[in-house]
Amino acid sequence: MFESISNRLRGAFSFLGGKLTEANIRDGMQQVRKALLEADVNYEVVNSFVTTVTEQAVGEAVLKSVRPSEQIIGIVNDELINLMGPVDHSFHFQKDGLTILMMCGLQGSGKTTTCGKLARMLKDQGKKPMLVAADLQRPAAVDQLKVIGDQISVPVHAEEPGKSTPLAVCQNGIKEAKRRGDINVIILDTAGRLHVDDELMQELEQIDNKCQPHQVYLVCDAMTGQDAVNSAKAFNDAMELDGVILTKLDGDTRGGAALSVKYVTGVPIKFIGMGEQLDKLEPFHPDRMAGRILGMGDIVSLVEKAQMHLDEKEMADAQAKMAAGKFTLKDFQKSMKQIRKLGPMGEVMKMIPGMGGMVDAMQGFGDPDKDMSHIDGIINSMTPWERDHPDKIDRSRRNRIARGSGSAPNEITNLLKQFEAMSGMMAKMSNMGFLERMRAVQEISKGGMAIPGLDTPTQKMRSARGPADPIAAREALKKKRKAERDNKKKNRRR
Amino acid sequence: MAFFEKLKAGLAKTKQLLQTDIRDLLKAGEILDEPKLTEFEKRLLRTDMGVAAADAIMDELRAKHLGRTVVLDDIWQTVKDKLKSLLRGDGNSNWDSENPLSPLKLSSTKPSVILVAGVNGAGKTTSIAKLAKLLISTGNSVVLAAGDTFRAAAVEQLTLWSQRLGCDIVTKPSGTDPASVAFVGCEQALSTGKDVVIVDTAGRLQTSQNLMQELTKIHRVIGKKIPGAPHESLLVLDATTGQNGLSQARNFSDATQCTGLILAKLDGTAKGGVAVAIRQQMGIPVKYVGVGEGIDDLQVFSPDNFVDALFA
Numbered sequence: 164m165f166e167s168i169s170n171r172l173r174g175a176f177s178f179l180g181g182k183l184t185e186a187n188i189r190d191g192m193q194q195v196r197k198a199l200l201e202a203d204v205n206y207e208v209v210n211s212f213v214t215t216v217t218e219q220a221v222g223e224a225v226l227k228s229v230r231p232s233e234q235i236i237g238i239v240n241d242e243l244i245n246l247m248g249p250v251d252h253s254f255h256f257q258k259d260g261l262t263i264l265m266m267c268g269l270q271g272s273g274k275t276t277t278c279g280k281l282a283r284m285l286k287d288q289g290k291k292p293m294l295v296a297a298d299l300q301r302p303a304a305v306d307q308l309k310v311i312g313d314q315i316s317v318p319v320h321a322e323e324p325g326k327s328t329p330l331a332v333c334q335n336g337i338k339e340a341k342r343r344g345d346i347n348v349i350i351l352d353t354a355g356r357l358h359v360d361d362e363l364m365q366e367l368e369q370i371d372n373k374c375q376p377h378q379v380y381l382v383c384d385a386m387t388g389q390d391a392v393n394s395a396k397a398f399n400d401a402m403e404l405d406g407v408i409l410t411k412l413d414g415d416t417r418g419g420a421a422l423s424v425k426y427v428t429g430v431p432i433k434f435i436g437m438g439e440q441l442d443k444l445e446p447f448h449p450d451r452m453a454g455r456i457l458g459m460g461d462i463v464s465l466v467e468k469a470q471m472h473l474d475e476k477e478m479a480d481a482q483a484k485m486a487a488g489k490f491t492l493k494d495f496q497k498s499m500k501q502i503r504k505l506g507p508m509g510e511v512m513k514m515i516p517g518m519g520g521m522v523d524a525m526q527g528f529g530d531p532d533k534d535m536s537h538i539d540g541i542i543n544s545m546t547p548w549e550r551d552h553p554d555k556i557d558r559s560r561r562n563r564i565a566r567g568s569g570s571a572p573n574e575i576t577n578l579l580k581q582f583e584a585m586s587g588m589m590a591k592m593s594n595m596g597f598l599e600r601m602r603a604v605q606e607i608s609k610g611g612m613a614i615p616g617l618d619t620p621t622q623k624m625r626s627a628r629g630p631a632d633p634i635a636a637r638e639a640l641k642k643k644r645k646a647e648r649d650n651k652k653k654n655r656r657r
Numbered sequence: 658m659a660f661f662e663k664l665k666a667g668l669a670k671t672k673q674l675l676q677t678d679i680r681d682l683l684k685a686g687e688i689l690d691e692p693k694l695t696e697f698e699k700r701l702l703r704t705d706m707g708v709a710a711a712d713a714i715m716d717e718l719r720a721k722h723l724g725r726t727v728v729l730d731d732i733w734q735t736v737k738d739k740l741k742s743l744l745r746g747d748g749n750s751n752w753d754s755e756n757p758l759s760p761l762k763l764s765s766t767k768p769s770v771i772l773v774a775g776v777n778g779a780g781k782t783t784s785i786a787k788l789a790k791l792l793i794s795t796g797n798s799v800v801l802a803a804g805d806t807f808r809a810a811a812v813e814q815l816t817l818w819s820q821r822l823g824c825d826i827v828t829k830p831s832g833t834d835p836a837s838v839a840f841v842g843c844e845q846a847l848s849t850g851k852d853v854v855i856v857d858t859a860g861r862l863q864t865s866q867n868l869m870q871e872l873t874k875i876h877r878v879i880g881k882k883i884p885g886a887p888h889e890s891l892l893v894l895d896a897t898t899g900q901n902g903l904s905q906a907r908n909f910s911d912a913t914q915c916t917g918l919i920l921a922k923l924d925g926t927a928k929g930g931v932a933v934a935i936r937q938q939m940g941i942p943v944k945y946v947g948v949g950e951g952i953d954d955l956q957v958f959s960p961d962n963f964v965d966a967l968f969a
Binding site for chain 1: 699702703704705707708776777778779780807808809810811813814816817818862863864865866895897898899900901902904922924925926927928930931950
């Protein structure tokens with residue numbers, strides 16, 4: 164659905180033959196603007212952002228750079244990072260005694276779940292957190308927090324919803340924590356409220372005044388659209404926020420709200436929620452977020468994820484086998500299993516720079532995850548001996564495997580062919596460095612998509628005669644013409 | 658009808674935003690040129706309707722008004738007409754403010770099944786309670802199936818609502834396959850002769866394939882128990898959602914063949930303009946709007962009122 168902004172920019176500039184003028188830059192910026200709007204960045208923010216970047220781009224040496232579109236993307240990216248940073252992932256605990264954290268936000272932004280995630284994170288850091296269920300509004304919200312508290316073994320202070328007020332619950336919670344003595348962080352879970360509801364906003368201010376929380380966090384749904392600025396501003400005006408926690412970023416939202424909220428309130432984004440499980444709270448990184456908003460991939464997160472989930476020994480084994488040319492179907496199956504641990508293929512591919520666009524292009528080609536299960540099934544239908552000797556699979560074996568895995572015989576043939584081609588390539592690739600390998604992968608992905616014979620070169624091939632640099636060529640042409648003109652003038656005078 | 662007032666109140670802020678600036682901007686008698694149109698585009702984009710829908714309206718405005726003298730009322734009319742026609746679509750939807758059940762296609766044989774899905778925190782459970790209230794107050798008997806067996810205390814939340822409403826509820830312990838809850842819900846409605854089953858589901862992000870497949874399974878299992886069911890498959894959409902709403906509508910529709918939207922939380926400053934884009938690109942109509950936290954704050958959607966309240 165979303166065309167990656169970098170692709171768009173390349174498209175916008177490529178037919179200009181690399182020649183950049185101020186007008187062209189503005190044209191390209193229109194693409195940036197559209198992409199940002201589609202990423203749900205607030206309209207005002209988009210406009211002022213585009214203005215700043217245009218000024219920078221026009222002023223800078225972009226005009227003379229070799230790959231102007233790349234450089235403009237660079238400027239856009241840097242500016243995004245600039246706007247969303249700097250980050251501060253610390254909680255600023257009180258030296259001694261109780262640190263009070265308060266959570267607020269709209270209904271359904273994920274406050275209660277985030278409270279649980281925060282408590283878990285603090286517990287892992289060696290703190291002694293306690294949760295206070297001050298959401299008396301939503302039915303069973305108190306129960307929800309109790310269940311979460313049980314799951315992570317953190318005490319929860321709760322009162323009967325009908326017989327108390329949110330303020331009283333918070334005050335009693337703090338008293339209780341002080342009485343217990345073994346608690347050093349307390350997290351207040353307030354009810355979700357609309358920022359236009361004066362009564363409830365006052366209630367929140369009251370809690371803020373009476374309980375004096377050391378840190379107030381706004382929990383914000385990353386899928387929020389243009390309205391994100393209104394609510395963030397209202398909450399910030401009411402209470403002076405110390406940080407924002409962006410939730411539901413595990414979906415496919417571009418998360419433009421992150422930019423809007425930071426821009427309007429100036430409050431740093433601290434953490435992001437990446438899933439429903441209570442360990443899915445991650446520190447916020449503006450560079451990764453910028454890549455996400457621009458659709459440019461997030462190789463750092465991918466590598467981190469890989470380090471977390473992949474079995475290093477197995478990967479090293481596979482690699483050694485590849486290098487030796489002894490990579491069998493069995494190893495292939497193992498590696499596939501490893502890669503699938505990283506999540507759905509579409510998500511993984513989006514994280515690789517330059518592959519984001521591929522995912523959309525592949526929509527019509529079926530689901531890569533399904534294909535992988537299918538291949539898994541085919542390999543499972545082979546005998547161990549066949550997995551080690553794929554070249555020994557003859558027609559009768561092939562038909563048996565097809566029957567066993569519920570696929571057509573030609574699918575087996577295709578798989579074997581692909582595997583053969585791949586293992587040859589892998590042997591080659593395993594001798595390359597990391598960057599070279601990345602490039603090779605991107606080459607393959609490009610090659611795979613192109614229709615043979617209809618290959619459109621990204622950059623026009625230059626003849627051997629002319630210089631490769633278009634600007635130098637233009638300058639040379641200018642000089643030549645000027646010399647001709649001067650000559651003519653001289654001749655006339657004579 | 659209270660609908661109009663409530664919606665109007667909810668959208669009041671939008672209206673001010675839309676009107677004041679444009680009134681200042683476009684003085685009657687001037688020529689409408691591109692820069693002035695861009696300002697107009699800004700107001701449209703601010704409603705979250707997205708670039709595509711805004712472009713459709715802008716094209717219409719260009720064709721009809723560009724280069725001519727500004728007659729403000731005419732421009733309003735063009736915008737409204739275009740928006741209304743976008744929202745009405747091909748006219749296969751029915752919104753009758755006098756009959757709160759008019760948007761629903763209920764089965765002639767008991768029971769009808771309504772499947773409700775949506776992302777986390779969109780307002781599914783609350784919307785289900787409101788919908789159940791609407792059905793009960795029009796003389797239908799309702800069974801709720803608490804299919805959110807994942808989130809802590811979600812079943813308790815729906816149980817509390819069922820007690821307040823005085824309707825039946827089917828629950829199973831946390832962690833049970835939600836499809837089995839839906840199945841038992843249908844079974845119970847069949848055996849006790851209830852009119853409508855409303856199946857709640859756990860909130861899920863549209864990108865998690867396994868959970869979307871689980872939703873497809875629920876849909877399938879319901880269809881097995883009661884042929885032709887679910888008769889309505891509603892997606893609850895948070896009005897504050899931006900362009901991600903499109904992705905939500907697309908993926909949920911793939912999984913459960915959505916027949917309509919419930920636009921929740923329309924009482925804030927958000928306008929839910931993405932509903933226009935969803936209608937335009939996927940043809941899924943808005944059926945109800947949630948305009949408050951009270952149990953009665955679910956109203957039949959009306960394109961006319963929605964648009965009029967926006968530009969009144």
